[in-house]
Amino acid sequence: MTAQAREGLYELLEQVTGFIYPNEIEIHWSILIVVYPYVTGLVAGAFILASLVKVFAIKEVQPTYRLSLLTALAFLLVAPLPLLLHLGQPQRFYEILLTPNPSSAMAMFGFVYAWYLMGVLLLEIWFEYRRDLIVLAQTSRSPLNRVYRVLSLFSKDVSPEALAFDRKAIQVITIIGIPSAFLLHGYVGFIFGSVKANPWWGSVLMPIVFLMSAIVSGIALVIFLYMVLTALRREPIDMACLDKITSYLFYAVIVDFSLEALDFIHRLYQSEESVKILGKLITHKLFLSLFVIQILLGMFIPLGILVLAKARGFNDDLRKLLYFTAVILIQIGIFATRWNVVIGGQLFSKSFRGLMAYKMEVMGLEGLVAALVLLALPFVILAVLIRLLPTTRLEEPLTP
Amino acid sequence: MRIPEQVHRLAIVLAIVIGGTLLTRFVIIPRSLVSTELHWAQTTQREATRPLKFAGSTACQDCHEDVAAKKAKSFHRVLACEGCHTPSIKHAEDPSAAKPTVLRERKLCATCHAYDPSRPTGFPQINVTAHNPLKACVTCHNPHDPVPPKVPKECAACHAQIERAKAVSSHALLTCTTCHKAPERHKTAPRTALPSKPDSRDFCGACHGQGAAGAPKEAPKVDLSTHGARNLCWECHYPHLPEGRS
Numbered sequence: 111m112t113a114q115a116r117e118g119l120y121e122l123l124e125q126v127t128g129f130i131y132p133n134e135i136e137i138h139w140s141i142l143i144v145v146y147p148y149v150t151g152l153v154a155g156a157f158i159l160a161s162l163v164k165v166f167a168i169k170e171v172q173p174t175y176r177l178s179l180l181t182a183l184a185f186l187l188v189a190p191l192p193l194l195l196h197l198g199q200p201q202r203f204y205e206i207l208l209t210p211n212p213s214s215a216m217a218m219f220g221f222v223y224a225w226y227l228m229g230v231l232l233l234e235i236w237f238e239y240r241r242d243l244i245v246l247a248q249t250s251r252s253p254l255n256r257v258y259r260v261l262s263l264f265s266k267d268v269s270p271e272a273l274a275f276d277r278k279a280i281q282v283i284t285i286i287g288i289p290s291a292f293l294l295h296g297y298v299g300f301i302f303g304s305v306k307a308n309p310w311w312g313s314v315l316m317p318i319v320f321l322m323s324a325i326v327s328g329i330a331l332v333i334f335l336y337m338v339l340t341a342l343r344r345e346p347i348d349m350a351c352l353d354k355i356t357s358y359l360f361y362a363v364i365v366d367f368s369l370e371a372l373d374f375i376h377r378l379y380q381s382e383e384s385v386k387i388l389g390k391l392i393t394h395k396l397f398l399s400l401f402v403i404q405i406l407l408g409m410f411i412p413l414g415i416l417v418l419a420k421a422r423g424f425n426d427d428l429r430k431l432l433y434f435t436a437v438i439l440i441q442i443g444i445f446a447t448r449w450n451v452v453i454g455g456q457l458f459s460k461s462f463r464g465l466m467a468y469k470m471e472v473m474g475l476e477g478l479v480a481a482l483v484l485l486a487l488p489f490v491i492l493a494v495l496i497r498l499l500p501t502t503r504l505e506e507p508l509t510p
Numbered sequence: 511m512r513i514p515e516q517v518h519r520l521a522i523v524l525a526i527v528i529g530g531t532l533l534t535r536f537v538i539i540p541r542s543l544v545s546t547e548l549h550w551a552q553t554t555q556r557e558a559t560r561p562l563k564f565a566g567s568t569a570c571q572d573c574h575e576d577v578a579a580k581k582a583k584s585f586h587r588v589l590a591c592e593g594c595h596t597p598s599i600k601h602a603e604d605p606s607a608a609k610p611t612v613l614r615e616r617k618l619c620a621t622c623h624a625y626d627p628s629r630p631t632g633f634p635q636i637n638v639t640a641h642n643p644l645k646a647c648v649t650c651h652n653p654h655d656p657v658p659p660k661v662p663k664e665c666a667a668c669h670a671q672i673e674r675a676k677a678v679s680s681h682a683l684l685t686c687t688t689c690h691k692a693p694e695r696h697k698t699a700p701r702t703a704l705p706s707k708p709d710s711r712d713f714c715g716a717c718h719g720q721g722a723a724g725a726p727k728e729a730p731k732v733d734l735s736t737h738g739a740r741n742l743c744w745e746c747h748y749p750h751l752p753e754g755r756s
Contacts, residue, residue: 209544233520263522265516272515275517276516
């Protein structure tokens with residue numbers, strides 16, 4: 111053991127309480143593994159919001175339809191990056207593709223991801239944008255028109271029958287897409303829920319809780335982006351749309367909260383041998399991130415704000431302000447949810463007699479900076495996507 | 511029914527993706543990366559071409575029968591000879607040409623016998639820095655037939671620091687048992703059966719009291735009736751390295 115390693119060990123030992131096994135001192139799943147379910151959840155949530163328009167024909171939400179799809183795509187492209195960075199050799203990612211392992215639950219993410227990206231999202235976006243891409247290929251300048259031509263796969267048919275086919279295809283893909291989005295994020299919950307050795311994770315409710323919180327965070331993110339985007343473009347916000355989405359958000363938060371409360375009560379009533387250490391875990395290690403940030407700031411206060419905004423007939427500006435505050439708080443709350451699951455599950459010893467501590471790196475592959483970059487990256491991608499692909503349907507007459 | 515144009519285009523993309531996947535899977539990736547059996551076979555071949563270093567314990571038994579018989583009954587029966595005697599295929603092939611190097615350093619034994627709480631109960635473990643630190647393990651323990659830890663005859667085996675301090679002090683010539691009475695059980699249960707300590711001032715006074723009969727001349731003398739009356743001597747003076755010299 112080097113002198114440096116010994117010093118590091120002593121520093122860690124001071125943060126350990128009770129009895130832990132020797133190999134538990136290092137927290138292996140770092141903040142990147144917190145970012146991963148968070149980002150994946152945003153994808154699933156944004157897609158489910160988009161599907162409200164097409165499958166359930168909720169016309170009010172139409173202004174956010176394309177934005178939701180592009181948001182889902184931007185975040186989906188980033189979703190595997192935290193995993194690849196965490197594995198330590200991101201430049202070898204192609205080896206996963208060359209030697210797929212169909213019997214590994216973890217490797218299964220690759221299949222779910224590939225299906226969702228290529229079988230659902232890209233396809234839906236392509237059908238949605240095909241007409242606009244043809245229009246843009248004709249109207250924009252070189253070299254951008256070439257890009258649009260390639261993106262449209264050199265398609266030229268804008269006859270009413272072809273457009274009707276696009277709409278039909280979108281309908282079908284969305285119907286397939288909803289279970290796929292559920293699968294994508296349900297899978298992330300499944301990975302944690304199936305770790306039966308870890309009482310904080312091993313619960314059949316986990317995929318459902320993950321899914322519901324994903325819907326909450328995805329809807330909140332699209333609301334946030336919609337408000338920011340309209341403000342940047344100095345366009346008026348469609349208040350009917352905003353009121354409608356926030357009411358969906360409100361119901362989603364209620365369901366999410368009920369599920370988490372159910373999980374909590376269930377654990378408490380079951381009162382397995384782990385209940386004492388889990389009690390210590392949430393009161394000692396997760397008090398701030400669970401009770402204060404996740405439940406109070408991330409659920410109760412936004413719920414109160416939404417109730418207030420709905421019930422009191424405030425004017426548009428005040429409602430906007432309240433909605434905006436609520437969605438930001440919800441985002442922070444959902445991030446804390448992911449933190450509490452991923453980091454919380456590693457803070458107690460399998461002996462059920464001790465607690466560990468997580469010291470986050472700042473620089474380095476698994477540090478805070480890497481996590482912040484990964485969280486900022488989807489917004490950069492989204493900015494490029496929005497620049498390329500209009501979020502409202504083009505109305506220019508076609509040149510013959 | 512006419513197949514819409516966009517389906518054609520998507521079909522081309524799909525065909526490229528599927529074609530690319532099949533090409534990668536069946537042409538580009540080497541077979542050994544896909545088939546577990548081939549992968550194993552290749553690894554075995556690769557390893558088999560490496561030069562041999564170990565002769566194997568059976569080779570040692572052929573010549574060193576007595577040692578092998580002794581070791582076979584000992585606690586070290588599962589250890590390979592070459593674990594301590596280093597890889598010795600050359601010695602096995604021609605005993606006179608090459609002699610095996612024997613590892614006698616303390617750190618080799620410490621690999622298994624240094625204290626580690628995760629080792630099973632009853633496994634012989636020592637504190638390497640405190641357990642006869644300057645001696646090689648093999649001076650007291652026979653590695654071919656290590657016996658369960660023997661109860662030490664002398665206190666120094668465990669209390670080496672005290673022993674070393676005492677050796678350079680003016681109490682160097684006193685044995686530990688002059689002042690401490692250790693019950694026999696102390697050797698097997700050191701923390702529950704504690705040895706005694708002098709419990710009266712008169713004990714030290716036998717040498718250090720003024721006018722004590724038969725006291726050594728060089729021992730510093732004090733008047734017991736006035737000097738630190740309420741304390742035992744060793745509460746202020748450290749008897750293993752007493753400070754006063756005359």
